[in-house]
Amino acid sequence: MNLIEPASALKNKLLKKYRLKKYTKKAHGIRKNIIERTGREVVTKKVKKEIKEYSSEMFGTPSFWPWLAVYTEIKGRFIHGWLPNDYFQITLLDDWNIKRFSELSDMKTFYHMYFDVFTVKPIAVRVSDIYYDENWNIISRDKLIDSLRASAEEIVMKKDGGFGGKDIRFLQTKNLNISELENDKENLVIQPVVQQHPVLSEPHSDSLNTLRITTFLEADGTVTFKFVFLRFGAGGNRLDNANAGGRLCFLNLDGKPVTGILDSTGLNIDHENHNLANSLKSLIVPSVKEAVENCIQHHSLFPYVRYIAWDVCIDQNSTPKMIEWNAIRPGMWFAEPHIGPIWDLKPIINKT
Amino acid sequence: MYDLISRVLFRIKHALIRLSDRFNRFAMYRVSRNEARNLRKRLIQIRGQKIVDRTLKAKIKQYSRETFGSAAYWPWLALYTEMRGEVIEGWIPDDVYRFEILPKLNPEKFTSLSDAKTIDHKLFPGRTIEPHLIRLKGEYVDRSGKNIEENQVREYLAGLDRELVIKPDNGRQGNGILFLHSNDICTDAFPVESDLVFQEVVRQHKSLSEVYPHSVNTFRVTTHLEEGGKVYVRFINLRFGTAGKRVDNTSCGGVWVHIKMDGGIIKKGFDDFGVEIGVHHPDTGYRFSDLRVPFIADIISLCKETHKSFPYVGLIGWDVYVNEIGIPVIVEWNAKNPWFWEVEALFGPLFSTDDLQ
Numbered sequence: 001m002n003l004i005e006p007a008s009a010l011k012n013k014l015l016k017k018y019r020l021k022k023y024t025k026k027a028h029g030i031r032k033n034i035i036e037r038t039g040r041e042v043v044t045k046k047v048k049k050e051i052k053e054y055s056s057e058m059f060g061t062p063s064f065w066p067w068l069a070v071y072t073e074i075k076g077r078f079i080h081g082w083l084p085n086d087y088f089q090i091t092l093l094d095d096w097n098i099k100r101f102s103e104l105s106d107m108k109t110f111y112h113m114y115f116d117v118f119t120v121k122p123i124a125v126r127v128s129d130i131y132y133d134e135n136w137n138i139i140s141r142d143k144l145i146d147s148l149r150a151s152a153e154e155i156v157m158k159k160d161g162g163f164g165g166k167d168i169r170f171l172q173t174k175n176l177n178i179s180e181l182e183n184d185k186e187n188l189v190i191q192p193v194v195q196q197h198p199v200l201s202e203p204h205s206d207s208l209n210t211l212r213i214t215t216f217l218e219a220d221g222t223v224t225f226k227f228v229f230l231r232f233g234a235g236g237n238r239l240d241n242a243n244a245g246g247r248l249c250f251l252n253l254d255g256k257p258v259t260g261i262l263d264s265t266g267l268n269i270d271h272e273n274h275n276l277a278n279s280l281k282s283l284i285v286p287s288v289k290e291a292v293e294n295c296i297q298h299h300s301l302f303p304y305v306r307y308i309a310w311d312v313c314i315d316q317n318s319t320p321k322m323i324e325w326n327a328i329r330p331g332m333w334f335a336e337p338h339i340g341p342i343w344d345l346k347p348i349i350n351k352t
Numbered sequence: 353m354y355d356l357i358s359r360v361l362f363r364i365k366h367a368l369i370r371l372s373d374r375f376n377r378f379a380m381y382r383v384s385r386n387e388a389r390n391l392r393k394r395l396i397q398i399r400g401q402k403i404v405d406r407t408l409k410a411k412i413k414q415y416s417r418e419t420f421g422s423a424a425y426w427p428w429l430a431l432y433t434e435m436r437g438e439v440i441e442g443w444i445p446d447d448v449y450r451f452e453i454l455p456k457l458n459p460e461k462f463t464s465l466s467d468a469k470t471i472d473h474k475l476f477p478g479r480t481i482e483p484h485l486i487r488l489k490g491e492y493v494d495r496s497g498k499n500i501e502e503n504q505v506r507e508y509l510a511g512l513d514r515e516l517v518i519k520p521d522n523g524r525q526g527n528g529i530l531f532l533h534s535n536d537i538c539t540d541a542f543p544v545e546s547d548l549v550f551q552e553v554v555r556q557h558k559s560l561s562e563v564y565p566h567s568v569n570t571f572r573v574t575t576h577l578e579e580g581g582k583v584y585v586r587f588i589n590l591r592f593g594t595a596g597k598r599v600d601n602t603s604c605g606g607v608w609v610h611i612k613m614d615g616g617i618i619k620k621g622f623d624d625f626g627v628e629i630g631v632h633h634p635d636t637g638y639r640f641s642d643l644r645v646p647f648i649a650d651i652i653s654l655c656k657e658t659h660k661s662f663p664y665v666g667l668i669g670w671d672v673y674v675n676e677i678g679i680p681v682i683v684e685w686n687a688k689n690p691w692f693w694e695v696e697a698l699f700g701p702l703f704s705t706d707d708l709q
Contacts, residue, residue, distance in 0.1 A: 100465055101471065114474050136660045220499060221499015302474070304470070
């Protein structure tokens with residue numbers, strides 16, 4: 001039994017190394033892709049040396065240079081103060097977002113229990129193959145279909161544990177049959193499809209286009225906002241996620257874009273979408289400030305994790321509604337090259 | 353996509369994981385069965401007699417083989433037999449409960465939440481004790497979600513002017529609990545590593561204080577969410593502290609009585625080990641069967657409704673206290689390893705094999 005603790009510590013150390021290696025490999029892949037597409041390489045030998053020195057000085061080792069190099073390729077120059085993505089994900093996030101609390105963000109079926117009116121109210125949830133209403137009253141399968149039809153013409157079903165837009169299905173309720181809900185037995189939430197504000201339909205009308213807002217619980221207990229971007233779908237896809245080909249642009253608190261259109265590698269692709277890029281210049285997304293304030297407020301009431309990425313839609317009444325929150329592996333690296341540095345490194349590096 | 357070395361490393365990694373899992377399983381069962389053997393030895397010493405002879409042991413092994421597919425589950429069944437005085441078919445040995453049934457009913461990602469006392473009031477609002485303060489990773493947060501600096505905690509708590517109980521997350525069996533008056537708080541006394549919850553020391557119903565006044569005497573109610581979504585209560589016990597202790601946990605010397613669903617009390621009390629301690633409380637002499645629990649229906653209803661609102665786990669052990677005006681409130685919940693084997697041995701079988709499919 002005395003071997004278990006040191007063995008466990010060794011296992012964790014090896015796992016951390018393995019995960020760091022995977023992130024490094026990802027950075028190399030993204031950087032290679034960017035260089036191929038842009039036809040230029042910003043990170044020369046000299047720049048690489050500067051990046052490595054910065055990495056050594058700030059993070060104790062030069063080995064965090066690959067993500068900093070990715071940011072440099074995107075930005076066109078290296079900026080001191082950036083936080084490399086692997087350091088963020090492996091060293092900081094594991095400490096900030098303890099697993100047993102962050103895993104609550106996977107439980108879409110439970111959102112309405114602690115995020116009240118901020119979240120989209122479920123019509124029904126299915127847990128352990130039983131259907132419940134929002135107050136946990138059991139609904140029989142017969143009554144469920146009637147209830148769904150009475151609530152909405154179209155519903156969206158999302159599985160617990162689904163991410164990146166996977167495990168989401170849209171169904172019309174008019175001729176809905178129970179077998180359509182039961183491809184499998186996983187826990188899921190059934191919500192009415194949100195009717196988004198017309199302004200949000202402008203970039204791409206087929207998808208629900210959401211705001212990604214990130215908030216951070218500072219050491220003094222205040223919650224601050226890090227960034228907000230608008231995501232929108234492409235090619236007729238219903239989803240706005242990057243995995244589904246979605247694009248994004250960063251916004252300010254007034255709802256105005258502060259970058260062009262960015263793709264899943266963080267590259268500006270305005271030149272591939274002239275009309276859309278032009279129309280975005282005059283876009284003003286409503287209620288962004290209110291959405292950010294809601295996220296800050298709700299994060300304050302949930303101080304169990306320090307960094308949260310919220311997906312928020314703006315409905316037809318300009319009301320922000322939380323679609324999802326992410327605390328397991330919420331991202332941030334896109335923001336660094338485009339609007340960063342977004343972190344005050346001194347307090348967060350010293351603390352770990 | 354992956355080069356050859358990555359593929360090989362991937363396979364080695366998964367083979368090592370499988371090997372590690374098999375070893376862990378072997379170790380878990382072995383430790384558990386040794387525990388059963390040791391407990392049985394102790395019980396035989398205390399009682400001065402042995403019930404499980406060779407014939408009975410063979411019968412137990414036969415039952416184990418037929419019901420669970422192997423005779424190896426006999427140690428816990430033998431312990432139950434020593435406690436009960438006879439073999440009862442339908443028993444579930446503790447190793448089957450812990451390593452085969454519980455992991456299926458209670459997935460780990462949800463059960464770990466039951467260790468986090470700091471979040472109970474968020475999961476079950478209005479049904480649990482609302483904390484005055486929580487400490488999360490060294491940061492103090494008040495009821496409104498506002499951060500309080502450590503050097504201001506003392507002042508904040510002094511303003512409450514009442515007795516507080518401070519409990520660590522992951523604390524078990526009453527360990528690590530501090531009782532302090534809010535005027536005497538010193539943050540140096542707090543455990544350093546864990547998250548903490550600061551609650552007011554509650555006042556329990558008079559009838560429970562009469563049995564033993566120094567601890568909050570809690571009901572342990574185990575609820576089971578069955579396949580159709582209905583929640584059943586499997587058993588209810590009531591615990592009392594002893595010897596001046598402030599906690600009622602049996603591991604700290606507390607005793608317990610079994611309560612029927614109609615509120616009737618089984619007249620004998622039991623200790624941590626399931627050994628009878630007589631019909632009176634050892635300190636106050638209160639006769640257990642004189643106790644009335646008119647609020648039992650409310651306790652059952654509270655636990656059932658609360659379990660329904662968290663249908664992610666199948667078995668939950670609720671600790672419930674009853675306040676001065678007879679309203680039950682949840683103190684904590686346990687989904688990792690809810691109390692089982694003593695009650696199964698003495699009052700079970702608590703489940704049919706169909707219940708736990």
